[in-house]
Amino acid sequence: MLKESSNIQIKGIREGLMVSFGDESWDALTSALINQIKERPAFYQSARIVLDAGSHILGVNELVALRDALSEHGITLWAVLSNSSTTEHTAQNLGLATRISKPKAIDVADPVDGISEEKALWIQHTLRSGTRIEFLGNVVVFGDVNPGAEIMAGGSVLVWGRLRGLVHAGANGDEEAVVGALEFSPMQLRIAGKIAISPKKNSKGKLEIAKLKDGNLIAEPWKSG
Amino acid sequence: MTAKVVTVTSGKGGVGKTTSVANIAVGLASLGQRVVCIDGDIGLRNLDVVLGLENRIVYDLVDVVEGRCRLRQAMIRDKRLPELYLIPAAQTRDKSAVSPSDMIRLCDELRHECDWILIDSPAGIERGFRNSIAAADQVLVMTNPEVSAVRDADRVIGILDAEEKGPALLVINRIKPAMVKRGDMLSVEDVLDLLAIELIGIVPEDENVIVASNRGTPMAFDNKSKAGQAFHNIASRLMGEVVPFMDVENQGFFQRIFSGRK
Numbered sequence: 001m002l003k004e005s006s007n008i009q010i011k012g013i014r015e016g017l018m019v020s021f022g023d024e025s026w027d028a029l030t031s032a033l034i035n036q037i038k039e040r041p042a043f044y045q046s047a048r049i050v051l052d053a054g055s056h057i058l059g060v061n062e063l064v065a066l067r068d069a070l071s072e073h074g075i076t077l078w079a080v081l082s083n084s085s086t087t088e089h090t091a092q093n094l095g096l097a098t099r100i101s102k103p104k105a106i107d108v109a110d111p112v113d114g115i116s117e118e119k120a121l122w123i124q125h126t127l128r129s130g131t132r133i134e135f136l137g138n139v140v141v142f143g144d145v146n147p148g149a150e151i152m153a154g155g156s157v158l159v160w161g162r163l164r165g166l167v168h169a170g171a172n173g174d175e176e177a178v179v180g181a182l183e184f185s186p187m188q189l190r191i192a193g194k195i196a197i198s199p200k201k202n203s204k205g206k207l208e209i210a211k212l213k214d215g216n217l218i219a220e221p222w223k224s225g
Numbered sequence: 226m227t228a229k230v231v232t233v234t235s236g237k238g239g240v241g242k243t244t245s246v247a248n249i250a251v252g253l254a255s256l257g258q259r260v261v262c263i264d265g266d267i268g269l270r271n272l273d274v275v276l277g278l279e280n281r282i283v284y285d286l287v288d289v290v291e292g293r294c295r296l297r298q299a300m301i302r303d304k305r306l307p308e309l310y311l312i313p314a315a316q317t318r319d320k321s322a323v324s325p326s327d328m329i330r331l332c333d334e335l336r337h338e339c340d341w342i343l344i345d346s347p348a349g350i351e352r353g354f355r356n357s358i359a360a361a362d363q364v365l366v367m368t369n370p371e372v373s374a375v376r377d378a379d380r381v382i383g384i385l386d387a388e389e390k391g392p393a394l395l396v397i398n399r400i401k402p403a404m405v406k407r408g409d410m411l412s413v414e415d416v417l418d419l420l421a422i423e424l425i426g427i428v429p430e431d432e433n434v435i436v437a438s439n440r441g442t443p444m445a446f447d448n449k450s451k452a453g454q455a456f457h458n459i460a461s462r463l464m465g466e467v468v469p470f471m472d473v474e475n476q477g478f479f480q481r482i483f484s485g486r487k
Contacts, residue, residue: 060387060388060389061389064388068324068325068326068355068359071324071352071355072324072326074321093386093387094384094387094388095384095387126421127383128379128380128382128383128386129376129377129379129380129383130379130380130383130384131383144421146379146419147372147376147379147419148376148379148380164419
């Protein structure tokens with residue numbers, strides 16, 4: 001631990017500096033942090049910061065303001081850790097990481113029939129190029145997944161729209177995971193350890209579901225029942 | 226007067242941001258508006274060249290920000306139109322010479338002096354881009370009908386949404402009707418299908434744009450060219466007029482008669 005004050009903790013980690021915020025008001029904490037930076041510019045010079053925001057619920061304005069304030073001092077904010085899903089969501093939208101290299105220990109439930117009954121991440125907008133979604137369970141996108149967007153899911157992925165980006169279902173090795181879309185034309189598709197490249201270039205995708213069958217990745221038109 | 230701040234950005238380089246800023250500015254100024262263009266591409270300034278004002282630069286954006294001159298002193302007036310000004314970028318510095326809050330402060334000061342502030346963003350999504358969008362009331366995202374440019378535009382639109390600077394308006398530049406017809410180029414519909422934002426301009430490819438840029442006389446000074454007209458149309462749409470889109474994809478005589486399109 002390099003420096004400690006009651007409400008801001010700063011320690012060096014492999015990925016840069018970890019700044020942990022306490023429960024004081026957001027404005028007070030950020031201005032205290034900026035003051036510390038001003039006092040010790042050499043220590044913070046071109047630092048890469050991971051912010052542990054604790055239970056602060058942060059919107060776009062707060063994170064953008066902090067990021068820009070830090071960047072004026074030559075400091076990069078690259079990740080935000082949080083207990084609040086709102087804050088995590090904001091950070092993801094801004095392209096900030098929400099996890100650092102060592103993922104928290106996961107216990108993957110045993111999904112029986114591909115799509116298990118656990119909670120799914122519900123995304124209610126189109127994922128544009130450069131967006132990356134990571135989730136341990138199933139992911140449902142109500143919108144398109146554009147080329148250049150990525151979804152890494154522990155479980156299955158359903159896209160109620162056009163799938164044209166990259167999807168990795170069963171990213172933790174779950175071979176029962178499936179991927180489905182109304183218009184199925186992913187740039188690249190991965191299920192568990194298998195990778196497939198879409199054979200049909202420029203053709204309009206149809207409603208299809210992809211899964212692993214005898215160790216091969218296959219996509220077929222969806223039939224109910 | 227309270228100016229509207231409009232930033233033109235694209236993600237990818239070379240799609241025509243600078244040329245468009247120059248031409249839209251000329252379009253707005255010829256409608257009697259008071260327009261200030263700001264070159265946000267510090268270190269790689271171009272807007273002064275395209276506007277033909279390079280030799281008149283004394284002070285630049287960084288001089289204003291660092292207090293070496295007053296705002297007024299850095300505004301170069303284009304003598305061809307009554308109310309067109311340029312604040313050039315510094316060529317000998319880099320993006321870090323200016324911060325997003327500097328840009329907001331500068332634009333707030335300018336707002337009382339003009340009707341429009343047009344900011345030419347550099348390519349990329351880093352500091353220069355962030356500086357350029359910080360003060361924007363409206364962002365125009367520029368793309369070419371090419372897969373790579375559309376991909377980058379999509380990324381930029383995503384960032385603008387996340388930063389609550391959206392919804393952006395789309396300009397599709399350098400459409401080649403013959404290539405679209407052969408199926409060798411993305412059509413306007415293809416681009417809109419992916420980006421799903423509102424369109425504000427379609428500009429056809431025109432060799433004269435390059436000639437005009439090299440001469441420092443933007444196309445929009447010449448009303449007869451199709452590209453120049455397209456930029457005038459964008460200016461009018463910014464003013465709130467409803468102008469039908471040019472049908473660049475069906476320019477043949479027969480298509481124009483028989484197709485039922487606008």
